[in-house]
Amino acid sequence: MTFLADLIQTLINGILQGGVYAAAAVGLSLIFGVSGILNAAHGELVMLGAFATYWLSTLYRIDPLLTLPISFGLLFVLGYALQYFVLNRTLGRPLLLSLLVTFGISLVLLNVALRLWSADYRLLRIPYLERSLVVGPLILPLARVVACVVGIGMVAALSWLLASTRLGRMIRATAQDLEMARMVGVNPRTVYAVTFGLGAGVSGVAGSLVALYAPVEPNMGLMWGGLTLGVAQALTETYLEAGLSLLVAFALLYLILRFMPAGIMGKGRLE
Amino acid sequence: MPDAAPSLVLDSVGAGYGALQVLWGVSLVVTAGEVVSLIGPNGAGKTTVIKAILGLVPVREGAIRFKGERIDGRAPEEIVQRGVAVVPEGARVFPEMTVVDNLRMGALVPRARARETASMAEVFAMFPRLAERKLQLGRTLSGGERQMLAIGRALMARPELLLLDEPSLGLQPSLVCSIIDAIRGINERGLSVLLIEQNVHFSLPISHRAYVLEEGRVVMEDAGAALLENPHVRVSYLGV
Ligand SMILES: Nc1ncnc2c1ncn2[C@@H]1O[C@H](COP(=O)(O)OP(=O)(O)OP(=O)(O)O)[C@@H](O)[C@H]1O
Ligand SMILES: [Mg+2]
Numbered sequence: 001m002t003f004l005a006d007l008i009q010t011l012i013n014g015i016l017q018g019g020v021y022a023a024a025a026v027g028l029s030l031i032f033g034v035s036g037i038l039n040a041a042h043g044e045l046v047m048l049g050a051f052a053t054y055w056l057s058t059l060y061r062i063d064p065l066l067t068l069p070i071s072f073g074l075l076f077v078l079g080y081a082l083q084y085f086v087l088n089r090t091l092g093r094p095l096l097l098s099l100l101v102t103f104g105i106s107l108v109l110l111n112v113a114l115r116l117w118s119a120d121y122r123l124l125r126i127p128y129l130e131r132s133l134v135v136g137p138l139i140l141p142l143a144r145v146v147a148c149v150v151g152i153g154m155v156a157a158l159s160w161l162l163a164s165t166r167l168g169r170m171i172r173a174t175a176q177d178l179e180m181a182r183m184v185g186v187n188p189r190t191v192y193a194v195t196f197g198l199g200a201g202v203s204g205v206a207g208s209l210v211a212l213y214a215p216v217e218p219n220m221g222l223m224w225g226g227l228t229l230g231v232a233q234a235l236t237e238t239y240l241e242a243g244l245s246l247l248v249a250f251a252l253l254y255l256i257l258r259f260m261p262a263g264i265m266g267k268g269r270l271e
Numbered sequence: 272m273p274d275a276a277p278s279l280v281l282d283s284v285g286a287g288y289g290a291l292q293v294l295w296g297v298s299l300v301v302t303a304g305e306v307v308s309l310i311g312p313n314g315a316g317k318t319t320v321i322k323a324i325l326g327l328v329p330v331r332e333g334a335i336r337f338k339g340e341r342i343d344g345r346a347p348e349e350i351v352q353r354g355v356a357v358v359p360e361g362a363r364v365f366p367e368m369t370v371v372d373n374l375r376m377g378a379l380v381p382r383a384r385a386r387e388t389a390s391m392a393e394v395f396a397m398f399p400r401l402a403e404r405k406l407q408l409g410r411t412l413s414g415g416e417r418q419m420l421a422i423g424r425a426l427m428a429r430p431e432l433l434l435l436d437e438p439s440l441g442l443q444p445s446l447v448c449s450i451i452d453a454i455r456g457i458n459e460r461g462l463s464v465l466l467i468e469q470n471v472h473f474s475l476p477i478s479h480r481a482y483v484l485e486e487g488r489v490v491m492e493d494a495g496a497a498l499l500e501n502p503h504v505r506v507s508y509l510g511v
Contacts, residue, residue: 172368180363183359184351184424188348
């Protein structure tokens, strides 16, 4: 009986996690669909968002939910700057180059986080979210419900932005026909920077949502980067109709780089 | 009648792709208010002229001026903000955008934003077929509708100079006629036009002047009507 109850609870948590996955993946897919960059630092952006929420509420006593927009803003600025000053230099070069550059960025972010905050696990205490909603035999932890709802809401907001605003049209036009977009006056460097900023901001908020119910640590980016690839693939197809086989190829490359940095045969050396 | 100020000036322009030079010393003028045709066989470099004007291929020699200012070496997005709009080869409507969103993209340049709504009403008045398909995606439009949408999108920018690259490619003769009529109407409202068009018996009569481009060089220049009578043009482009 307890086994069955545990199983059901695990399933519920998994379903609630889906909203957060969607939020974490949509940024990755947006960036890939528009700029053709497979962002290997994606998981680290999620991790930074989680730490933003953790430290803002621990050090400055800001309500964790109120840290979400701050987390978005911080990561937006970081993402915008990374694209504008670093990744825009890889435009028109082979895609592999942008993958390697973002891989380098991920290593930097991870190591900075480890230096600053160590590899300790840190869990936020949020008393008002520690309750659970009980629906018949089901127990829905409030923190996870909130994270799921906010995550889905954010994906909806991003879809609205892409579909219905001038900025969204500029982003979609750039994704569909870069040269034509320029011929109507779109500056692609700015669009790419804003896109990376949006993608990073949304990923940061996804990290913040994780921090509402799970411990935060620098290595969490490894898991989140890999996990969101599958979801991102589906999202890219829905939103931007980009070439998916390419994404699959890069996904493999990404996973190899992340988890076997010494090479598939373990013979290469990093450092 | 065209007034005297030059709108667009190409001065001995050389341009190409990588190691391949396509244009050799191309000089060409569009005076404000004129329709100027550029004709020539396939592969002569007509599209490359337009790409050079828009900054999409680098200009290696010579200069390009728009309203008296150098525009060669500038980025495309900067050039179009000065009042140049293009109907590119193949129309290139945004495939996953509705007709309305495609038109809105045309009004992106600052000079056109405030008049977006009025411009769109004018485009729909000019091409009622587009008005009937406002929410249809670009990729689902017929070839003729795509050309109309591309022209509409260019007009949304409120340009002073309109570049058209084979706007009637693949269209039936009656549609070619109505596209040419639309271009004449656009010019009568004061826009300067540089027109690339294979159907010279339609395009030359509405052109004040025309240039013949062969193998990347301007080999002839004359009034539109006069070129239509020219034996070389008649043999090469009219097949008579
Ligand atoms: N992107 C490119 N890269 C390399 N060469 C190109 C490119 N585009 C065009 N060319 C070459 O430049 C030459 C001129 O091409 P262009 O498209 O300007 O001709 P065109 O006069 O417009 O022909 P058409 O009537 O067929 O449209 C051709 O020899 C073509 O092969
Ligand atoms: Mg051409």
